Amino acid sequence: MNTSPWSCLLVMACLLPVPALAGPPGAHVHGAASLQVAVDGNTLSLQLETPLANLVGFEHAPRTAQQKQALRAMADRLRQAGEIFTPTPAARCTTVSVELESPLLQPSPPAEGDGHADLDGSFVFRCENAAALRDIEVGLFATFPRLRRIDVQVAGPRGQSAARLSPQQRRISW
Template identity: 35%
Template sequence: MRCLLLALPFALLPLAVAQANERSHAHAEHDSLDAHQHGTAQLNVVLDGTTLELQLQSPAMNLVGFEHAPNSVADRAKLAAARGELERPQALFGLDAGDCTVNTQELQNPLLAGAAHNEHDHDEQHAVDEQSEHGDIHAHYQLDCKKPDELKQLDLSELFKRFPATEKIQVQLIGPSGQQGVELTPAQASLNF
């Protein structure tokens, strides 16, 4: 299953190339060189049998409002709140159907690692500073769905609501109906499987 998720970007490469060509005329050099774009996130979704995998990649700015090491109580509170939201994928992705339970979940970013610990040592803080410039937060979830045929839709309304700095999400999905690539926004936040 993980191989299938990793192959998803290559399967949808023709779509990405077409979109890149369209955007290059409208946005010139800046967008084509900058893969890390505030306000934009990427989501890969694979539904294979009873296994649902989701992989979210977003600039930390979209989720916590900054990308530097936390330097205040308010920063640490924002990190803890974001971590708490990201640890509840069923709510974030509108997965109230299909009887899905989380098998594994991984959150990767030095900022989030710091939010999980109460003690901050100077060397750890320095390591976070070095690693987190323009840092992305990566979240990977694997869910077991006892009734996958009841999964009809992916609804990112809650994700947009809880992380309002996220303006659009590039979604690549492989499901029972084939593969799709779409851009979701707060105004158009759902996608059928």
């Protein structure tokens, strides 16, 4: 089945009614992140939202060369989506695109702000055998130890579900 970006957006919109485990919408909680998973045909889409403190230890514009390097290293690591997110091996999924958005990743990050910068990541995979796609191992905890929980919402061929991942429970199944 050939999917369009619009059908992926439709599937992601279907995630909205699933109750969030993280608390009020827009809550900025250090140690916590949210991940939306959508399976649409042979396309696997992941949307990650997290405070930057979970990934680099700060949320202000980088003040030192070390902080600038931490931001670059974090972005480089997340761009290796196939090493961070491991879909069911039998599904034979490969990374199609990675988009990272944060004010601190701009060429000229804002000098001022509310001190609560987030990162929004979009990861798209194409799966050769989508029928075999049953789960994803999430490697964010090993890479970013400040991250303590990920609230996950899934929309796929078997319906909607939600789960909470932790360093001890890193696999979301559906």
